[in-house]
Amino acid sequence: xxxxxxxxxxxxxxxxxxxxxxxxxxxxxxxxxxxxxxxxxxxxxxxxxxxxxxxxxxxxxxxxxxxxxxxxxxxxxxxxxxxxxxxxxxxxxxxxxxxxxxxxxxxxxxxxxxxxxxxxxxxxxxxxxxxxxxxxxxxxxxxxxxxxxxxxxxxxxxxxxxxxxxxxxxxxxxxxxxxxxxxxxxxxxxxxxxxxxxxxxxxxxxxxxxxxxxxxxx
Amino acid sequence: xxxxxxxxxxxxxxxxxxxxxxxxxxxxxxxxxxxxxxxxxxxxxxxxxxxxxxxxxxxxxxxxxxxxxxxxxxxxxxxxxxxxxxxxxxxxxxxxxxxxxxxxxxxxxxxxxxxxxxxxxxxxxxxxxxxxxxxxxxxxxxxxxxxxxxxxxxxxxxxxxxxxxxxxxxxxxxxxxxxxxxxxxxxxxxxxxxxxxxxxxxxxxxxxxxxx
Numbered sequence: 438x439x440x441x442x443x444x445x446x447x448x449x450x451x452x453x454x455x456x457x458x459x460x461x462x463x464x465x466x467x468x469x470x471x472x473x474x475x476x477x478x479x480x481x482x483x484x485x486x487x488x489x490x491x492x493x494x495x496x497x498x499x500x501x502x503x504x505x506x507x508x509x510x511x512x513x514x515x516x517x518x519x520x521x522x523x524x525x526x527x528x529x530x531x532x533x534x535x536x537x538x539x540x541x542x543x544x545x546x547x548x549x550x551x552x553x554x555x556x557x558x559x560x561x562x563x564x565x566x567x568x569x570x571x572x573x574x575x576x577x578x579x580x581x582x583x584x585x586x587x588x589x590x591x592x593x594x595x596x597x598x599x600x601x602x603x604x605x606x607x608x609x610x611x612x613x614x615x616x617x618x619x620x621x622x623x624x625x626x627x628x629x630x631x632x633x634x635x636x637x638x639x640x641x642x643x644x645x646x647x648x649x650x651x652x653x654x655x
Numbered sequence: 656x657x658x659x660x661x662x663x664x665x666x667x668x669x670x671x672x673x674x675x676x677x678x679x680x681x682x683x684x685x686x687x688x689x690x691x692x693x694x695x696x697x698x699x700x701x702x703x704x705x706x707x708x709x710x711x712x713x714x715x716x717x718x719x720x721x722x723x724x725x726x727x728x729x730x731x732x733x734x735x736x737x738x739x740x741x742x743x744x745x746x747x748x749x750x751x752x753x754x755x756x757x758x759x760x761x762x763x764x765x766x767x768x769x770x771x772x773x774x775x776x777x778x779x780x781x782x783x784x785x786x787x788x789x790x791x792x793x794x795x796x797x798x799x800x801x802x803x804x805x806x807x808x809x810x811x812x813x814x815x816x817x818x819x820x821x822x823x824x825x826x827x828x829x830x831x832x833x834x835x836x837x838x839x840x841x842x843x844x845x846x847x848x849x850x851x852x853x854x855x856x857x858x859x860x861x862x863x864x865x866x867x
Binding site for chain 1: 732811816844848856
């Protein structure tokens with residue numbers, strides 16, 4: 438058994454696996470940045486209630502939020518070519534993750550803004566700020582502080598969800614571990630231990646960060 | 656999209672049934688497991704709290720797909736043969752139970768601590784007080800988040816497609832590759848998912864508003 442572990446963790450295999458970790462991190466980081474920006478914009482649109490527009494955006498958000506991420510991955514990777522766009526695997530994965538996670542973040546942002554005391558906006562308006570100035574300078578900064586723990590835990594889900602992109606053959610950790618243990622079944626357990634550990638370390642660090650931010654804020 | 660429903664309604668319904676069955680089974684079992692670990696975490700024993708903490712952290716921080724694949728790939732080799740549906744449901748149960756444990760624990764903590772003190776002062780043991788006084792009150796707060804967990808369960812059950820669990824997502828792939836109408840097939844599957852998840856999430860939002 439021990440020999441299996443030693444053989445499985447050969448330098449070549451480890452380099453290959455850590456390359457997968459790199460792709461997981463690349464896809465996660467780009468999607469985190471993208472979904473944070475888009476999600477914040479969508480959340481604000483949903484909060485400010487622009488006639489018709491906010492309602493339509495709201496319906497789109499609810500529809501995407503309530504679909505499985507795997508389905509959205511299929512849409513971007515297998516569906517888009519039917520419409521004449523053929524994305525590469527990594528951009529397709531990033532696109533799907535960003536679309537899905539930004540709707541999740543939109544909900545967090547909206548409820549975060551709603552949790553800010555309405556007196557803040559009234560005070561801002563009474564001091565001569567326009568509605569958008571009040572939102573940007575007074576309400577949003579306070580809302581962001583409240584939302585940070587929820588946002589970080591959403592990003593933990595995002596990192597874990599990158600594993601679903603193995604279904605469109607994104608060469609990340611899980612996919613690469615399958616290739617390694619596909620060559621030798623003795624490597625199955627060492628590979629599962631390795632990727633479970635890698636995911637655990639990344640996600641646990643993020644959740645410690647979330648807990649620290651939660652405590653500091655309370 | 657409509658002709659997909661017309662031509663493949665049997666396949667789609669079967670998939671929908673498997674998805675619902677797996678989600679409901681996983682909800683029931685993860686509720687039991689999750690409540691158990693939430694109680695362990697709130698118990699006076701340090702060892703019990705440690706065990707619960709380790710369990711929750713492990714299953715919260717490892718992707719569902721890795722857990723499911725573990726049961727699908729490793730278990731048949733060393734322990735017991737199981738099909739994709741079983742492996743998927745076990746994976747889903749363990750993964751969700753960690754989140755439910757956190758939810759239930761938050762519910763227990765939101766019950767006024769005077770309730771426990773009062774119960775203990777009246778001669779109930781810690782577990783009796785939990786069972787008869789605290790948990791019934793905690794579950795009132797827990798219902799909206801549990802509903803949202805169920806929505807997540809239905810969405811996450813699509814990982815069964817990876818292990819041949821014959822769920823909705825799996826059937827969607829089958830239809831997409833046999834009809835070659837990718838977008839129509841996946842749209843039909845999407846509509847069926849929404850039929851389950853949208854009403855529940857709207858109802859839970861309504862409940863949350865009413866409770867607040």
